[in-house]
Amino acid sequence: MSTSVDGLVSGLDTSTIISQLMSIEKAPQNRLKTSLSSAQSEVLSFQTVNKTMASLQAAADKVRQASTWTASTATSSSSSVTAAATSDAVTGSTTFSVTQLATAASTISTRTFSSLTDTTGADSLAESTFEIRSADGTGSPVTVTPKDHSLSALVTAINADPTTGVRAAAVQVSAGVYKLQLTATQTGVAHDFSLTGAGGAPLTDLASTTVSAAKDAVLHVGDATAGFDITSSSNTVEGVMPGVTVKVTGLANDVTISTSRDQSAITSSVKALVDAANGALGMIGNQITQGTLSSNGTRSGAGPLAGNSQMKLMVDQILSTVTSGIGGTSLSSVGIASTKDGTLTFDATAFGNAFTKDPKAVQALFVSTPTTSDSTLITTSPTGTGLADKLSKIGFDTSSSGGTIQQSIDGHNSTIKDLTDRIADWDVRLASKQTSLQAQYSALEVALGKLKNQSTWLAGQLNALSSNSGSSS
Numbered sequence: 001m002s003t004s005v006d007g008l009v010s011g012l013d014t015s016t017i018i019s020q021l022m023s024i025e026k027a028p029q030n031r032l033k034t035s036l037s038s039a040q041s042e043v044l045s046f047q048t049v050n051k052t053m054a055s056l057q058a059a060a061d062k063v064r065q066a067s068t069w070t071a072s073t074a075t076s077s078s079s080s081v082t083a084a085a086t087s088d089a090v091t092g093s094t095t096f097s098v099t100q101l102a103t104a105a106s107t108i109s110t111r112t113f114s115s116l117t118d119t120t121g122a123d124s125l126a127e128s129t130f131e132i133r134s135a136d137g138t139g140s141p142v143t144v145t146p147k148d149h150s151l152s153a154l155v156t157a158i159n160a161d162p163t164t165g166v167r168a169a170a171v172q173v174s175a176g177v178y179k180l181q182l183t184a185t186q187t188g189v190a191h192d193f194s195l196t197g198a199g200g201a202p203l204t205d206l207a208s209t210t211v212s213a214a215k216d217a218v219l220h221v222g223d224a225t226a227g228f229d230i231t232s233s234s235n236t237v238e239g240v241m242p243g244v245t246v247k248v249t250g251l252a253n254d255v256t257i258s259t260s261r262d263q264s265a266i267t268s269s270v271k272a273l274v275d276a277a278n279g280a281l282g283m284i285g286n287q288i289t290q291g292t293l294s295s296n297g298t299r300s301g302a303g304p305l306a307g308n309s310q311m312k313l314m315v316d317q318i319l320s321t322v323t324s325g326i327g328g329t330s331l332s333s334v335g336i337a338s339t340k341d342g343t344l345t346f347d348a349t350a351f352g353n354a355f356t357k358d359p360k361a362v363q364a365l366f367v368s369t370p371t372t373s374d375s376t377l378i379t380t381s382p383t384g385t386g387l388a389d390k391l392s393k394i395g396f397d398t399s400s401s402g403g404t405i406q407q408s409i410d411g412h413n414s415t416i417k418d419l420t421d422r423i424a425d426w427d428v429r430l431a432s433k434q435t436s437l438q439a440q441y442s443a444l445e446v447a448l449g450k451l452k453n454q455s456t457w458l459a460g461q462l463n464a465l466s467s468n469s470g471s472s473s
Helices: 014-064 151-160 263-288 309-323 348-357 359-366 375-379 387-399 404-472
Strands: 072-076 081-085 092-100 106-109 130-134 142-144 166-174 177-184 193-197 208-212 217-221 228-232 236-238 244-248 252-261 336-338 344-346
Touching (some): 014 263, 014 309, 014 387, 014 404, 081 252, 130 151, 142 151, 151 166, 151 177, 244 252, 252 263, 263 344, 263 387, 309 336, 309 387, 309 404, 348 359, 359 387, 387 404
Antiparallel strands (some): 072 081, 072 252, 081 244, 092 217, 092 252, 130 142, 130 193, 166 177, 217 228, 236 244
């Protein structure tokens, strides 16, 4: 806390004098603060570039994955059949007919009820325990015990147990007339069911009829009198072709399913790599820009990392990787080129034409050995010779935990800590200096006050002497 010592005796503006002296004393600390601000700004810039380079590595690693180059697409000739392909799909086609859809078993009671809640009267159920069994007798039955003998309680008990494989409903078939309907939760013969009493005993008063029978989906391959059937308990059928899933919604004849490489997905991944490289080039360029030199010699608009050789090297590495080509082949052959302003362009049509002509050769330009493991992409520096391999290596070597950018960040953080400590030391030193100056000027005022008092006393004494001398004469 400062204390005003403005000169009551001397008339000096000591507060201003001390403030000006302290400004001189603070000059070294201000230089440290300027250095601290600069270091903090550079750390933020390094962190921004680090994220951009990590994004470049991620885009490159996507292109390096085997699944990117084996991505497949499936088509169907029928609106009643859809097909989806995984990366394991084999290129080819097959034709079949959908002769049967999978359906879920459903039954309805022959007995009717005029009340949902009757527990003792004519509408009450005789049994107090029920079992839901598979229709073929295999598997363990699920026991259902309603809280009472009412139809409502039985419906509630069945629906409360997800292991029954059945949904129950009290269906109003006419005004005030209800029946019990049971429907399997899954389609197919394997999920057919029966409702019995305890221990499998036939129900005494709750017989049922079939609403819909459990059926499997059937796809017939070949002529109607020959060929073979593919069956599935659901209308989503696996294994028609390796890596292909077929979903059927209606009967159909002579449906052709075809699979091929998903060239659009591959093109998108390569485009994303070029975009990530341009993102890195643009971000680094913003950080190292020299700004504009005005006529008076001052520079404005310079980036926080202007003149940083490490950043310039990264730009050179990215551009030279593209411009030097791969194995003697120019990347312009697959639609990738550099421009005069230091950016990259991607021609999707040129890439598509090259890929259609020779997929293996195009893949080799981007990745020498495709990887099937994501973990290796983030823990080791790639050694391949393809474009994606090289860009991934640049990204890894700069943005990983031990990369060059992180080393710069760590070094700057160490400098920031040192500067922060030195600034704090100066705070203590300056506070002590200000206290000392305030004490000195306070002492000055006290001394001047004493001198003034002495001067006043001496003047009084001299006046007295002069008066006495005049009286004696």
